[in-house]
Amino acid sequence: TWAPPPARAGGPGVPGDLAGAAALRTLAEAGVPTVEERVVGDPAELAALVRDWGSVVIKADHPRMLHKSDLGAVAVDVTDPEAAVGQARRIAALLPPGDPAGRVIAQRFVSRATAEVLVGVVRDPQVGLTLTVAPGGTLAELFGPARSHPLPVGRAAVERLLDAEPLASLLAGYRGAPPGDRVALVDAVLAFAGLLTRDGAGVAAAEVNPLLVLAAGEGVVAVDARLIAD
Ligand code: ADP
Numbered sequence: 001t002w003a004p005p006p007a008r009a010g011g012p013g014v015p016g017d018l019a020g021a022a023a024l025r026t027l028a029e030a031g032v033p034t035v036e037e038r039v040v041g042d043p044a045e046l047a048a049l050v051r052d053w054g055s056v057v058i059k060a061d062h063p064r065m066l067h068k069s070d071l072g073a074v075a076v077d078v079t080d081p082e083a084a085v086g087q088a089r090r091i092a093a094l095l096p097p098g099d100p101a102g103r104v105i106a107q108r109f110v111s112r113a114t115a116e117v118l119v120g121v122v123r124d125p126q127v128g129l130t131l132t133v134a135p136g137g138t139l140a141e142l143f144g145p146a147r148s149h150p151l152p153v154g155r156a157a158v159e160r161l162l163d164a165e166p167l168a169s170l171l172a173g174y175r176g177a178p179p180g181d182r183v184a185l186v187d188a189v190l191a192f193a194g195l196l197t198r199d200g201a202g203v204a205a206a207e208v209n210p211l212l213v214l215a216a217g218e219g220v221v222a223v224d225a226r227l228i229a230d
């Protein structure tokens, strides 16, 4: 079983390091569109949710659990109610026993993503907080360092980050995919950057990975995130 690393104290806005649902909630409050999700409890409720949503993602959720896929703790595109209940049981067993911070959650499966994007802010010792936007999901580590910009940022600076390759090609519609919703992506990046720039937010670094970019006009959806307290 996965064991959580020790908790750290945080600032007024972020109570320590956060990952998964707790991080997504903070981002939603800052105006970043986030996926619909529910804590999985009763099997009958989960089955009803699968019928309602058509397809779900079942995930382990803990404020300090990163890299859930590597632990086998993410099941995507589950359309069968009984299979979902089975996945929820399997994933529950990967959580530390008796830790109330550990949960299993069901998210709406976002099926029409054109691109998976990573939006991150890190603290550079020279320039302070810097923003990057890059291909995300499993591709995140493949391309080397992405273009970055110090905070605060405006719309034009974010547009320039999106114009860097290979992100630009991905957003233009890679391999027959429709072009991604750049307007919604810029809005989401600005909302995310705004949270980090806000006084007293207590965030030292943060990452959305992935932000799912839908086709133009259809928006973007954050499905996983982490926040690192100052
Ligand atoms: P982790 O990064 O901890 O392994 P994620 O929550 O990022 O876990 O999920 C891993 C991958 O599963 C994502 O990169 C994405 O491809 C897919 N995924 C996760 N949640 C959803 C969702 N709600 N809809 C569609 N795909 C998803």
Ligand code: MG
Binding pocket: 209, 210, 224, 225
């Ligand atoms: Mg992730």
